[in-house]
Amino acid sequence: xxxxxTIKTNVRDNLNDAAVINxxxxxxxxxxxxxxxxxxxxxxxxxKKVTLNWTGDLSYYDxxxxxxxxxxxxxxxxxxxxxxxxxxxTLNQFDLIRDDWEIAHGTPESWAALNYKxxxxxxxxxxxxxxxxxxYWAIAPTVVDANTPLIATDFQHLLEKFTTADLLEQxxxxxxxxxxxETYITEIxxxxxxxxxxxxxxxxxxx
Numbered sequence: 001x002x003x004x005x006t007i008k009t010n011v012r013d014n015l016n017d018a019a020v021i022n023x024x025x026x027x028x029x030x031x032x033x034x035x036x037x038x039x040x041x042x043x044x045x046x047x048k049k050v051t052l053n054w055t056g057d058l059s060y061y062d063x064x065x066x067x068x069x070x071x072x073x074x075x076x077x078x079x080x081x082x083x084x085x086x087x088x089x090t091l092n093q094f095d096l097i098r099d100d101w102e103i104a105h106g107t108p109e110s111w112a113a114l115n116y117k118x119x120x121x122x123x124x125x126x127x128x129x130x131x132x133x134x135x136y137w138a139i140a141p142t143v144v145d146a147n148t149p150l151i152a153t154d155f156q157h158l159l160e161k162f163t164t165a166d167l168l169e170q171x172x173x174x175x176x177x178x179x180x181x182e183t184y185i186t187e188i189x190x191x192x193x194x195x196x197x198x199x200x201x202x203x204x205x206x207x
Contacts (some may be wrong), residue, residue, distance in 0.1 A: 036151075
């Protein structure tokens, strides 16, 4: 397990720039953040929960605005009736159930993604009533040197691979960068597969 200070030191070793001659501290900081953002977004390895209020007569929730580190919705639990909302329908299927589903009032039963920003709820409470728990994939937090990355220990080296490759490219060392990119691209796919397999153990199959 490494902290970001150690990761950045390893990057400088890879770059043969321990004396901080070719790459500034801000260069390394920005590239490390880019690496963290990319790994977390691709693998969806950070899942969080936040409790929000139901809003009366609202069909579309803008979670991107409501939750600062929101990436995508995983699940919604209604604290009013202690039930999970179904996620097995699309907006087109809502239309098939009833063509005026957007104005239908009742206890929320299902959610569906409209786009990266909005989640549709059907039906909806007529008035503000209680809370729900939103489980969501989160974006990477801001890199803090003393912190440990929220990435599986055996894949934290991907931060070094991405950052090293990125900085080498900025210095037009494309051949050297390619070796680090090759490792990064191959192993991030392995990390993505592992994350999906772990999540799949909790998958509820609806027959």
